[in-house]
Amino acid sequence: MPVYAGGLGILAGDYLKAAYDLNYPLIGIGILWANDYTEQYIDENGRPYDVYPHYDYHMVKDTGVSVHVQIRGEDVECKVKLVDCYANAPLYLLDTNFPGSRHGWMTSKLYGGGAQDRIAAEMILGIGGVRLLRALGLDVDLFHFNEGHAVFAGLELIRERMEESGLSFSLAWQAVRSQIVFTTHTPVPAGNEVHDHALLQHMNAYNGLDYDQMNQIGGDPFNMTVAGLRLSSKANAVSKLHGHTARNMWKSIQLPAPIISITNGVHEKTWQDRRVKEAFNRDEGLWDAHIQCKKELMDYIFHRTGQQLNPEVLTIGFARRAAPYKRSDLIFRNSDLLNPLLINGKIQLIFSGKAHPNDQLGKEIISDLVKMDRRYGNAVVFLENYNMEVARFLVRGCDVWLNNPRRPLEASGTSGMKAAMNGVLNFSVVDGWVAEGLQHGISGWLLEQAARQSEAWDQDEKDLQELYQVLFNEVIPTYYNQRDRWIEMMKASIDMAQWNFSSTRMLKEYDDVFYAPALQVQQETQTAPYMYPSWEENQPQPYQN
Structure with missing residues (x-):
């Protein structure tokens, strides 16, 4: 079901699957996007272009229930659809794309259109999501807002308290905070959405509140992350x-909620190859299992592109959303050093990724990678239309997983977790999850010296120097001359990742240190309003690497 975009969307799916595995009582709420985030292909000139096929979601059931949200002065009907394959963790999806609806544009394209499209979708998700639960008679103990897109649900909960219980805005807000926890996912400014108040009023997003009340919650302009922090009793970041x-x-x-850290994890049954897992458990045949995955990746690439890679050559993968801070081109910035490696068959590079449909800079990044593909022939490959299928082949079939964002902008970085639990060795900047999992020369390689020495203005140059130093002096010699050591590093990588960075561990940690304490706060507020301690009193100790 292509109702996701990038790591955050895949993480949400992994979370539901983990809840199913553990038999946790969980309800997921999202939107049934009619046209996908985007399918993105490369034209004859090497430029990305976007395609929006209309999907027939045959696995989605119509519940027969509808909810209504007032948007831009109109009554918008949202049909409630159900994905029930996870039994105890059902996923409900709100849909405005049905015959006779004039509001299909509101749930057409994920992250598509302008500000009005986004606000409309966020109102459907938040306000409509709460009304969905009420319409189905589902009794919820705790609301988890996963990123700022869901915060309008908090406005609906406040409205309910004010209208049904006669509480003042202040008391309703305090009561609602005890029901909500919030996850913030990115320090990149573009990932922390803001909206103009006049536009929110035009869209009816105030949902019965006034400007002063909305300003108290989200500021001016209205910041969705700030609102999430102020509407919740507890918040978490996604790595230490x-x-x-x-x-x-x-x-x-x-007045924000205290921010703790709960590191992301990935669903091992989805992402870890069965043959790799079995070989690791037997402590026998790990290299053979890896080579099978690698040959399958090479066959997949040949089928998709006609390019024939050599399974004997050290293969480095890089697959992420096309964003400048991720620096997908970093390894190409010293062609005098890189060219001999590619021409002489010492390394092969495989790239994949998508750019936001409206992100022209991101599309330039994709175009530059395609140029490298066409320049170096079979030594560099770009796989178009990055999705879960492409990711599965890459995180199992590469030898090395390259990750070199500008610090500290990679909040977590779940693709590296998927690679690690398949014995694909991470070669990474110290950022996100890597800072708490990877050991240099034992379970992968870290670019850490530059992190200690460089200032922001020279970070690229220092990281590039260290990248080549480690590549030439450690990664390449180990692969070609110390196969036994390489295999031991693969084992260490799997051992490090398959529990510590699994969605099972993540969900149990959410339950133990996030949900249970939040429910305790909720119980206390039933007898007396909860007085939120000051920010300083709530802060965990600074992170020590």
């Missing part, structure tokens, strides 16, 4: 290092 970054980022905000 990201927690440190997020607390610094939002330290000037008044």
Whole structure:
């Protein structure tokens, strides 16, 4: 079901699957996007172009229930659809694309259109999501807002308290906070959405509140992340290092929830190859299992592109959303050093990724990678239309997983977790999850010296120097001359990742240190309003690498 975009969307799916595995009582709420985020292909000139096929979601059931949301002065009907393959963790999806609806544009393209499209979708998700639960008679103990897109649900909960219980805005807000926890996912400014108040009023997003009340919640302009922090009793970042970054980022905000760290994880049954897992458990045949995955990747690439890679050659993968801070072109910035490696068959590079449909800079990044593909022939490959299918082949079939974002902008980085639990060795900047999992020369390689020495202005150059130093002096010699050591590093990588960075561990940690304490706060507010301690009193100790 292509109702996701990038790592955050895949993480949401992994979360539901983990809840199913553990038999946790969980309800997922999302939107049934009619046209996908985007399918993105490369034209004859090497430029990305977007395709929006209309999907027939045959696995989705119509519940027969509809909810209504007032958007831009109109009554918008949202049909409630159900994905029930996860039994105890059902996924409900709101849909405005049905015969006779004039509002199909609101749930047409994920992240598509302008500000009005986004606000309309966020109102359907948040306000409509709460009304969905009420219409189905589902009794919810705790609401988890996964990123700022869901925060309009908090406005609906406040409206309910004010209208049904006669509470003042202040008391309703305090009561609602005890029901909500919030996850912030990115320190990149573009990932923390803001909206103009006049536009929110035009869209009816105030949902019965007034400007002063909305300003108290989200500021002016209305910041969705700030609103999430102020509407919740507890909040979390998605790695320990990201927690440190997020607390610094939002330290000037008044009345936020305390931000702790719960590191992301990935669903091992989805992402870890069965043959690799069995070989690791037997402590026998790991290299053979890896080579099978690698040959399958090579066959997949040949089928998709006609390019024939050599399974004997050290193969480095890089697959992510096309964003400047991820620096997908970093390894190409010293052609004098790189060219001999590619021409002489020492390394092969495989890239994949998508750019936001409206992100022209991101599309330029994709075009530059395609140029490298066409320049170096079979030594460099770009796989178009990055999705879960492409990712599965890459995180199982590469030898090395390259990750070199500008610090500290990679909040977590779940693709590296998927690679690690398949014995694909991470070669990474110290950012996100890597800072708490990887050991240099034992389970992968870290670009850490530059992190200690460089300032922001020379980070690219210092990282590039260290990247080549480690590549030439450690990665390449180990692959070609120390196969036994390479296999031991693969084992260490799997051992490090398959529990510590699994969605099973993540969900149990959410339950233990996030949900249970939040429910305790909720119980306490039934007898007396909860007085939220000051920001300083709630802060965990600074992260120590």
